[in-house]
Amino acid sequence: MQYKILSKDSLAGFVEALSKEYTVYAPKRDKKVPNKMVWKVLEADETPTFEFVNTEMSPKDFVFPQSECMMRFKAEGKEAMVLKPVEMDTERRVLLNVRPCDAKGLSFMDMIFCQDEQTNDVYWRDKRERTVMIGLACNNPCPSCFCLEANCGPHHEAGLDILMVDLGVNLLVKPLTERGKSIAASLPDAEAGEPERAAIIKRHAEDAMKKTFSTERVEQRSLMELYNLPYWERVCETCINCGTCTFVCPTCHCFDIQDEMPANGDTGRRVRNWDYCMAPLFTLHTSGHNPRGKKVARVRQRFMHKYKYIPMKRGGEVGCVGCGRCVRLCPVNIDIRDVINAMNAPDATAEGREV
Amino acid sequence: MMPARTEAIRAAARRLLEAGRVDAVIGYTQGTIPLRAQPFIAYTPEECDKLIWSSFCGGNLASIASGRTDRVAVVAQGCVSRNLNGLVHEKRIKRENLYIIGVPCLGMLDQRKVEAKLMGRNIETLKSDPEEDLGGIVITGCNSTRECFVEFIKRRDVKRDNCYTCMHRNPVGADEVVAEPVSETAGGDIDAVAAPWARFDADRRWDEFTKNFEDCIRCHACRDVCPLCYCTTCFVDESNPQWCGKTQDPADVQTFHILRAFHCAGRCTDCGACETACPQGIKMRRLTSMLEKDVRAKWGHEPGMDCDTKPPLSTYRPDDPEDHFK
Numbered sequence: 001m002q003y004k005i006l007s008k009d010s011l012a013g014f015v016e017a018l019s020k021e022y023t024v025y026a027p028k029r030d031k032k033v034p035n036k037m038v039w040k041v042l043e044a045d046e047t048p049t050f051e052f053v054n055t056e057m058s059p060k061d062f063v064f065p066q067s068e069c070m071m072r073f074k075a076e077g078k079e080a081m082v083l084k085p086v087e088m089d090t091e092r093r094v095l096l097n098v099r100p101c102d103a104k105g106l107s108f109m110d111m112i113f114c115q116d117e118q119t120n121d122v123y124w125r126d127k128r129e130r131t132v133m134i135g136l137a138c139n140n141p142c143p144s145c146f147c148l149e150a151n152c153g154p155h156h157e158a159g160l161d162i163l164m165v166d167l168g169v170n171l172l173v174k175p176l177t178e179r180g181k182s183i184a185a186s187l188p189d190a191e192a193g194e195p196e197r198a199a200i201i202k203r204h205a206e207d208a209m210k211k212t213f214s215t216e217r218v219e220q221r222s223l224m225e226l227y228n229l230p231y232w233e234r235v236c237e238t239c240i241n242c243g244t245c246t247f248v249c250p251t252c253h254c255f256d257i258q259d260e261m262p263a264n265g266d267t268g269r270r271v272r273n274w275d276y277c278m279a280p281l282f283t284l285h286t287s288g289h290n291p292r293g294k295k296v297a298r299v300r301q302r303f304m305h306k307y308k309y310i311p312m313k314r315g316g317e318v319g320c321v322g323c324g325r326c327v328r329l330c331p332v333n334i335d336i337r338d339v340i341n342a343m344n345a346p347d348a349t350a351e352g353r354e355v
Numbered sequence: 356m357m358p359a360r361t362e363a364i365r366a367a368a369r370r371l372l373e374a375g376r377v378d379a380v381i382g383y384t385q386g387t388i389p390l391r392a393q394p395f396i397a398y399t400p401e402e403c404d405k406l407i408w409s410s411f412c413g414g415n416l417a418s419i420a421s422g423r424t425d426r427v428a429v430v431a432q433g434c435v436s437r438n439l440n441g442l443v444h445e446k447r448i449k450r451e452n453l454y455i456i457g458v459p460c461l462g463m464l465d466q467r468k469v470e471a472k473l474m475g476r477n478i479e480t481l482k483s484d485p486e487e488d489l490g491g492i493v494i495t496g497c498n499s500t501r502e503c504f505v506e507f508i509k510r511r512d513v514k515r516d517n518c519y520t521c522m523h524r525n526p527v528g529a530d531e532v533v534a535e536p537v538s539e540t541a542g543g544d545i546d547a548v549a550a551p552w553a554r555f556d557a558d559r560r561w562d563e564f565t566k567n568f569e570d571c572i573r574c575h576a577c578r579d580v581c582p583l584c585y586c587t588t589c590f591v592d593e594s595n596p597q598w599c600g601k602t603q604d605p606a607d608v609q610t611f612h613i614l615r616a617f618h619c620a621g622r623c624t625d626c627g628a629c630e631t632a633c634p635q636g637i638k639m640r641r642l643t644s645m646l647e648k649d650v651r652a653k654w655g656h657e658p659g660m661d662c663d664t665k666p667p668l669s670t671y672r673p674d675d676p677e678d679h680f681k
Binding site: 030032033034035036038051052053056057066067139140141142143144201204205207208237238240241242243244246247248256258260271273276279280281284327328329331332333334335337338 | 386387388389391392393394395396414418419467468470471474475477478479497498499500570572573574575576578579580588592594600601602603604628631632634635636
């Protein structure tokens with residue numbers, strides 16, 4: 001793989017060239033809330049910032065929008081209730097400076113949305129194919145980051161077309177796919193020594209991350225042993241059952257599909273919205289029965305799903321990339337690392353009260 | 356040295372559990388990352404050693420006490436004690452099952468404001484968190500090449516918005532208090548928060564409201580952290596009939612916030628938990644401040660000052676002067 005070099009001074013030209021074919025999005029500082037990073041279109045005269053940890057929201061909604069109209073239908077007449085697909089959005093876009101954890105998140109969700117011929121979500125796949133991912137390696141992981149433990153890393157490459165490493169004045173550009181190669185083709189080749197500098201930066205970043213949890217016993221333990229831990233009662237008692245952890249998560253992907261009919265009987269729409277396992281309505285059956293009727297069952301679901309059910313189904317892959325958003329943004333500071341440690345602890349049963 | 360409030364809270368909690376006066380003490384423990392405190396329930400005297408008090412106890416523990424049927428003590432600053440009174444009045448908890456460990460409050464800090472002062476640098480430790488109102492906190496951190504920093508930030512520069520205009524910093528109706536009373540108000544003008552709304556015409560109000568809530572992701576953390584929101588099924592979750600759409604369309608987002616605010620009008624203690632909980636940093640108080648100002652102006656009511664007074668908007672009198680009630 002041929003490394004390229006891009007000086008930050010010539011970034012404007014690079015973005016301008018991209019803008020001819022793509023809408024370029026990058027993390028920008030929010031105007032309303034201090035220190036909040038949001039994904040926004042990079043305007044012609046703007047250069048992206050490199051001084052940030054990560055965006056508040058993961059970029060998953062570029063591919064899996066929080067609300068997405070899938071089909072429309074007429075309520076009355078000859079064609080009543082005939083579902084017609086909506087015209088797909090055609091924007092081709094570049095996500096510039098996407099963090100490796102978020103890119104891994106999207107490649108993880110490829111496994112969910114596009115499993116095989118039968119499970120091949122056109123809404124996901126279409127937008128994913130139209131989205132170029134140019135990553136920015138993480139040189140200063142923050143204390144809530146744990147990507148290394150989640151089979152990811154600050155310089156991870158999965159899901160990216162290009163990985164860039166900030167060397168100070170320059171960015172080292174590593175094309176990873178054919179699309180990435182063609183985008184980087186016009187850039188000058190990196191000089192000898194520059195990839196080595198990037199490797200040292202990577203090592204520093206990894207060394208700076210403290211190992212915060214282990215999963216050996218979670219893997220060995222049976223599903224039912226983990227399911228029945230009294231510890232769940234302890235985690236759930238301060239959880240407020242909001243959806244924050246799932247909404248900010250780059251790998252949470254549950255949704256709800258609803259048909260909406262306007263009051264005037266005009267055209268209706270079939271829309272899919274993010275849903276979340278913490279909500280009582282999420283598993284409510286039409287019969288009135290709710291298999292996860294208690295809060296403790298809902299809280300357990302989130303952690304078991306990410307660290308037990310998904311690894312069992314997906315060859316050991318966990319449903320988490322360690323971005324730390326749920327740690328930082330949980331209103332009551334429930335820390336997934338503590339929960340996994342408790343699932344892994346030999347005396348985990350002693351931690352909780354009897355349910 | 357252990358902060359005085361922390362020490363006194365632990366002592367009170369331990370005494371109550373040892374004496375069998377309560378079954379559990381609802382308080383805070385150290386958060387897992389700097390600038391956070393974690394709600395924590397102590398069931399044994401030993402667990403009381405985990406309780407803390409810091410400048411980041413910005414949730415509202417009354418919501419955790421709400422609906423419990425065992426005997427609980429709750430660590431409560433002024434606003435939270437008023438919510439507990441409200442919950443007793445609304446029969447969410449029995450007064451005889453409740454013990455309020457009151458904390459005279461010097462105002463909580465807003466982690467976003469602290470983070471903004473450090474612009475992109477990683478915060479590793481909160482080294483000092485003094486209890487003086489005009490003191491400061493000391494933050495340290497390093498990057499991956501061990502370039503480190505130490506920053507002193509004045510508490511008064513990074514307080515949560517609602518703590519600048521607090522009207523009741525001392526707990527109301529506490530069974531005991533763990534520190535000397537502090538000055539009753541924080542000195543800010545509570546009416547000033549709503550003042551701009553009174554000046555705006557209807558179009559401008561709608562415009563400002565729309566902008567304020569445009570980033571809402573409908574995680575409902577504001578609702579779930581609020582002790583006033585305890586309906587078994589919230590109107591936004593009701594599916595038969597469905598009152599409110601599930602989408603991100605402005606109409607659905609706005610319906611949620613307007614209806615929630617009106618459900619809380621005249622009951623809100625301006626505790627600020629909704630703003631602290633919001634992952635998007637939305638200023639919820641821009642909506643609630645006007646409603647609460649109207650309640651103060653029209654009925655002279657301040658929510659939660661005792662367990663008996665009915666919130667004005669849930670009161671009906673046959674001699675109500677409004678014609679549409681007759």
